Amino acid sequence: MSSSSNEYVVKVKAGSEIMAQIMADQSGKSSESNVATSKKIRKKRSKKQQGASVSNKGTTSSGKRVGIREIARQAGVSVATVSMVLNNNPKITEATRQKVNKVIDRVGYRPNRLAQSLSGRYTRVISILMPTLRHAMADPYFGELISGICDRAARLGHKVMLEHAKPDFIRERRHIELFERRFVDGVLCIGFNDRHAFMKDFIENDHPMVVVNNMFPQWGLDHVVCDYRSGAEQVMTYLQQLGHKKIGLVHGAPEVFTAREIIEVYKRRMTTVTGGFDTSWMADGRFTEEHGAEATKKLLEAHPDMTAIFASNDKMAMGAIHYANRHGRSVPSDLSIVGFDDIQYTAFVNPTLTTVHLPLYELGVLACERLVERIRGKSERVREVLPTHLVLRESTSLAASYAPGVG
Amino acid sequence: MSSSSNEYVVKVKAGSEIMAQIMADQSGKSSESNVATSKKIRKKRSKKQQGASVSNKGTTSSGKRVGIREIARQAGVSVATVSMVLNNNPKITEATRQKVNKVIDRVGYRPNRLAQSLSGRYTRVISILMPTLRHAMADPYFGELISGICDRAARLGHKVMLEHAKPDFIRERRHIELFERRFVDGVLCIGFNDRHAFMKDFIENDHPMVVVNNMFPQWGLDHVVCDYRSGAEQVMTYLQQLGHKKIGLVHGAPEVFTAREIIEVYKRRMTTVTGGFDTSWMADGRFTEEHGAEATKKLLEAHPDMTAIFASNDKMAMGAIHYANRHGRSVPSDLSIVGFDDIQYTAFVNPTLTTVHLPLYELGVLACERLVERIRGKSERVREVLPTHLVLRESTSLAASYAPGVG
DNA sequence: ACATTACGGTTAAACAGTTTACCATAGCGG
């Protein structure tokens, strides 16, 4: 069978024009749509709508959507009263409340939240901001965080928007525009590194923002993060318990704080154990399977006697196993491999992956919670760390050279 | 080493109160936040903000954000003119346009998009609606689609909101509220099945909606979808070319149209080849690794002579390999396994997975594009099918009993 | 008995834009 780098692709149907067109469009400049066109079309639409919605719920017989004034009229109260009923203002009597609510239910009225937000000072929308890694959303790491955020946001009555921070997005200060144009009340930042200095802009303009699973102490940003240090310690302890001394590290981009934390722990533990250490035992896997495999190649070629590899995330660990498998090392008997993150499918790959579990879903929940607190006015800095733990699976075993009792 | 169903978890740090609290909160009722509280806090905030933003960009010296009237005053024109400049209305002379723009740039004015949307008839937001599968976002299948949607939406000047359709979400008709309260201009539906009849509500109320990678012909919904039928045909052809006759099917929930398409193709191809067929060769894997493994167990126990398994998605295929590996069948020499979807990591697992590639990213792009067209007034039904193709990797080989030339 | 408060609700002014109807000027043909 062909290796993955040399796949044989059977194209039964030739590439359709549809696909070609889609991919061609990719290069188009991001731009507001042509105004003249959209105006014309809009008119057409509204006309058609009138015809369609004949005395539907939420519309008067004339087809116009009903507003708060209409409700007020029908209930025989002022608009202010209706507004207060809507907002559960305690100033309103139970009697009036019921009277108004009856009308609201009957007519199926729903307050226009654009008007609400325009008038009030809130938006009830938060945004998740992340870099434009190709297919970032498809990464279970991000997905898990986002799941947690979405679930909690919904429970707190907030909507969640997704935003990709492309370079031009930042250049045009659209991240600040998010607030200035009243799109959102707060943002959550995921997946950025030390080079993304734009994040400072948020606090400088006093806009609620929380960094998720990362830290930027140099900028004093709020954050919630997993305990990478402890996770790394557990990995090193475990590998050393298994008798491994020649341990390689496939690390993530060092401009990421948490990646540096793992590196630091690794370095310290290596020096205390082997009594010295060399950067040739480390390679950058840039968080992806591909580069993880490459890094592994580099490490194994430099140190054929390596018995274990610690990868700073599961994707790189997968890349490491992939490479090892294809180059005469079976995992774990010849080479132990440990990952980091514990993304879902690592429990189903072959061999299953020993890895550090990060409570990403819970971290998303926590981030959302803290952000909303900030939005509501809480001003204490957010600095929270969630515990991590090692999950033992099949990709690790006793060091080959060790085996004291050969159990 | 322990199997995945019997993991040994090292908990170095005992479960913290933080985590406990987070998980406890999970059961809380979804509710709008207490009004009295939020009001009080809001007042505090606004006071603080005034103090902080001393003559910042976009604010007057008094600390108040500038509006269109202020711009009009400074430029010596009417607000209508400024509005028209903002919207590139051709009625405005180049000279006036420049005059106004200069003021806008100088003062750093950005139009409040809440006011714009309130006044205009659009929102420039679309929503992605999906079921509440636990950790749905962490699934690369959804992630890939969402990636495509987000990228294209941004290019078309639309924001993207994420929405989970919990049962109570539907019961309270919040999916319609999305439109009625003017949250969005359109929605994209992902991951639903025939039991989710609420999707009819959208067309009934004439709200733009497009189903992504699924079909509901019974309700006449717009959709864009991958060619599952062709993909399945390719798989069956390939397996039969390899000499497989005893082929099992681990299918997805049959209330999903595309899942049924695969089942149909499978049934037809099996009857024409083996001249008869039995439902005992099929098992429901419900789209997950766990159930995929279980389904595989059922199939292999019923038919130990099975030489190949066709799984209707990659996750189930992973479950199948997982189970087979642990029960004395090596893949592919004893058992060939084919997946469906071609999610990223299937190229890095062991063995790498032969699977049908779905252009999910492109499908997301297309869906977004078509939805926006509908929003802008186009009224033709959307019914588009994107081609799929088989990707050969390591998880398949000649049927053991076959081997004509024993290559 | 009279000034205070509390209560329940109302009026009208924000909020920040877009759009419609109208208007002055200029150009042009007859």
Added chain:
DNA sequence: CCGCTATGGTAAACTGTTTAACCGTAATGT
């Protein structure tokens, strides 16, 4: 020279809420 139309811009109405300020009663304190 008059009426007509095109051009470029304006004033005012409109979008649909919230909220600050105000206002009658009724209950309460002194």
